[in-house]
Amino acid sequence: MTITGNDITAIMKTVGIDPKTVDALKMDIPLVHQGLDSIDMPVIAVAVEKKFGIDLSEANATQLKTIDDFVTFVNKMMPKG
Amino acid sequence: MYNVAHELLHRQTIARGDKIAIYCGRETITYRQLQEEANRFGNVLKAIGLKPGDKIILSLPDCPDTVVAFLGSIIYGVWPVLVSPDLSESTYAFIVEDSGAVAVLTSTDSAAAMVCSASLRKSLCIQTPEMETLRREASSKLDPWPSREDDIAFMLYSSGSTGTPKGVPHRHRDIPFTADTYAAEVLNLTASDICFSASKLFFAYGLGNSLSFPLRFGASVILYPSKPTPSDIFAIIAACHPTIFFAVPTVYNMLLKSIDDTVSMPSLRLCVSAGEALPASTWREWMRLTGLEIIDGVGSTEALHIFISNRPGRVRPGTSGTVVSGYEARIVDSAGSSAPPGEPGHLLIRGKSTAPFYWNRPDKTSETMLEDGWLETGDIYTVSDGCFTFQGRSDDMFKSGGHWVSPALVEQVMREHPAVTECAVTQRMLEGLVKAMAFAIPAAGYQGDITLFRDIRAFILQRLPDYMCPVQIEFCTELPKTETGKIQRFKLREKTLDG
Known part of the structure; x- marks a missing residue:
């Protein structure tokens, strides 16, 4: 199974990010430039972690800047099978 | 006699009175103006009936008025108690009661500020007609209060493990000591530098970065009143050309x-970087x-600034570096004996900037301010070849976003939510x-x-605050x-580590 940007934006909506903000997000632009801040970012990371069963405890912060970054990271790290 | 605010301002005004000391948006203030305004503020305190030895709470964003009020209070002999402008009403109420402050200076008529003004003798608000009139009528000359270097000059508040903040009084000598040790030896700060700190003045780290260090060396500082976003920080660096961030x-x-x-x-x-360990x-x-x-280092409110740090050109990523000249550090076991090399133990430090006691907290004072001037940091460290590496805390407290988080305080707030029966x-x-x-x-x-x-x-x-959420x-x-x-938090920690 591979995930897409829509899976990440769906998660953002569930953790309380304004749906209008989420719908306007560009996939390849850093999220902090699109209205998301230091309060939102860790909550999104934890929700992605839980949804896809991956571990972000020691992930490098710069690997997860954009929605595309999340997609690439999750597809690489997600348990196979 | 040694009045730190007077001494530092007087020295810089003679050496470089027309140099810009503070940049804040379109506002600038020279060293001469800073000295005059600080004297005026001291005279304002006198005019409204404050006496040397009284305390005033300064609950302000980072702006020239904050620096003026901090220094002016000290010159006049009043202790400024510098606190965040974003505290909860209950924390303000506690600090008002605990500190024994008789006055408050705020920037807004926020609900929290109202808590202070309701119970204090005098409430002042910057940029109001009343304050402007008081300032205009005040003289720019003021004889400094004849304090000694060991007298208390000001107070900060640090989060306590039970959620009750602890007052941390500092002496006149502490400010120059942090500058002459860390800022001189590690940063090699000079009058050519322009400092810019994302950490605010009410935080001991920010106070050194934006006030003590520039003032000691005649450098300049950029102040930014709001919480800066990444874009703000890059824009300020591009526009204002700081030399140290x-x-x-x-x-x-x-x-x-x-x-x-x-x-x-x-x-x-x-x-x-300081406040919490910087990931490699x-x-x-x-x-x-x-x-x-x-350049990552470790400091504390009790020590006023950084006492262990990496050095430019010799950074060991993931470590806090080596002891700063002027300070001593020991790693001890629970019995207080020196821990074997490489073994984790409690970090004790000693240096002339450490607070002599906690305000109104003899219990915490005896636990933290030990015999012969040693300070128990509460941190667990290992040391190898003189290089210190953070391993964790000896209590339930932890740092997030550079600030202390008290689990007890967050639990107390969570339990107020109607849907929460118990929490940890x-x-x-x-x-x-x-x-x-x-x-x-x-x-x-x-x-x-x-x-x-x-x-x-x-x-x-x-x-x-968001870092506690x-x-x-x-x-x-x-x-x-x-x-x-009693909740076994260590078991919860193990649970999170196990995933």
Whole structure:
């Protein structure tokens, strides 16, 4: 199974990010430039972690800047099978 | 006689009175103006009936008025008690009562400020007609209060492990000591420098970065009143050309998240981090994308600034570095004996900037301010070849976003939420940094789901600073407890580490 940007934006909506903000997000632009801040970012990371069963405890912060970054990271790290 | 505010201002005004001391948006203030305004503020305090030895709470954003009020109070002999402008009403109420302050200076008529003004003899607000009149009528000359270097000059508040803040009084001598040790030896700060700190003045780290260090060396400082976003920080660096940038690891991580490619910041010669351990990965990424080293160190409110630090050109990423000249450090076991080399133990430090006691807290004073001037930091460290590496805390406290998080305080607020029966707050790692997380037992009729998670977070964010708000809440049916009913947080920590 591979995930897409829509899976990440769906998660953002569930953790309380304004749906209008989420719908306007560009996939390849850093999220902090699109209205998301230091309060939102860790909550999104934890929700992605839980949804896809991956571990972000020691992930490098710069690997997860954009929605595309999340997609690439999750597809690489997600348990196979 | 030694009055630190008078001495430092007087020295810089003679040496470089017309040099700009503070840049803040379009506002600038020279050293001469700073001295005159500080004297005026001291005279304002006199005019409204304050006496040397009284205390005034300064609850202000980072702006020239804050520096003026801090220095003016000290010149007149009044203790400024510098606190965050964003405290909860209950914390303000506690600090008003605990500090014994008789006056407050704020920038707004916020609800929190009202708490202070309702119970204090005098409430002042900057940029109001009343304040402007008082200032205009005050003389720019003021004889400094004839204090000695060991007298208390000001007070900061540090979070306590039970959620009750602790007053940390500092002496006149502490300010120059932090500058002459860390800022001189590690940063090599000179009058040519322009400092810019994302950490605010009410935080001991920010006070050194934006006030003590520039004032001691005749450098300039850039103040930014709001909480800066990554874009704000890059814009200020590009427009104002600071030479040294100070922040906490969380801010460096957010800056890294906002850049795609290499960034050139030619004005900067140093970047500094403190407040919590800087992940080695953050250091490497920052170096790769900016070409700049981050000089990570460890300090505390009790020591006023950094006492162990890496050195420019000799950074060991992931460590706090070596002891700063002027300070001593020991690693001891629980019995107080020196720990064997390489073994983790309690970090004790000694130096002339450490606070002599906690205000009104003899119990905490005896636990922390030990015999012969040693200070128990509460941190567990290892040392190898003189290089110190953070291993954790000896109590339940932890740092997130560079600030102390008291699990007890967050739990107290969470329990006020109608859907929470019981809860426990601990820490977890996320992208290399420590974040608060919670376990909660939902009350009957409530579902432990994402909706409740959002609701509890919104509830906490209305009452506590964002760094205290759990990024994750695990709903459960029971919490691990001792036979006496005390929550076993270490078991929760193990649970988070095990995943």
